[in-house]
Amino acid sequence: MLTSLTERYDAFFKQKNVVTNCLTVLEEKTGVQKQYIATGAVSILALYLVFGYGASLLCNLIGFVYPAYASIKAIESNNKDDDTQWLTYWVVYGVFSVAEFFSDIFLFWFPLYYAGKCLFLLWCMVPFSWNGSQIIYTRVVRPFFLKHEKTIDGVVNDLSDKARNAAKEGFALLNAEKNK
Known part of the structure; x- marks a missing residue:
């Protein structure tokens, strides 16, 4: 299980996507392997999720x-x-x-x-x-x-009708006020 997880972790860093591209740039600029950068970032995020404001x-x-x-x-x-x-x-x-x-x-x-x-x-x-x-x-x-499904459809249709009628009444009131 741990071997499989490690293999998938390593395989992820060989993929080409936004995350691995950013990690590659960071690796080139810092000299730190991207696996360590990712592990550090995930660790900081995890600690922040537990203790952070x-x-x-x-x-x-x-x-x-x-x-x-x-x-x-x-x-x-x-x-x-x-x-x-x-x-x-x-x-x-x-x-x-x-x-x-x-x-x-x-x-x-x-x-x-x-x-x-x-x-x-x-x-x-x-x-x-x-x-x-x-x-x-x-x-x-x-x-x-x-x-x-039938009950949900009925509620959605009823609410749609009510919203449509309320909008029509609202626009009618606006037009009445505008024409005064």
Whole structure:
């Protein structure tokens, strides 16, 4: 297991992507191997997520910035599989954010909460077929949605109608005031 993990860690640094390109530049400028730079950066981030002020913001940035970047790249690519991967991530991220809203008042008191949350979000975005987004979507979100799809559609349609009617009334009032 440890050998497999080490091999994947080393293989990552042989890939060509934004992260490895930046690490290569840092390696050339500092003379420190990129594996050590990456390990140090990850260690500092982990310590900050445990002890740092603003760990919530950092955790949310990690869960948002890279996925947003990857989503834009997916939209611009001709491959639709990556679109599905990132749409699934955003659905799970949204469900998690709503659940967190109601439980955050209790959970943020746990010392390793933001480190755990960050690990969860990273697990949801890893580029493997067994990532957190796929597992949670197929085992929790999709079955719940399929079971309650008609009810959800009815609520969405009702709210859409109400919003449309409220907008029409608002514009009618604005036009009435404008014509006075």
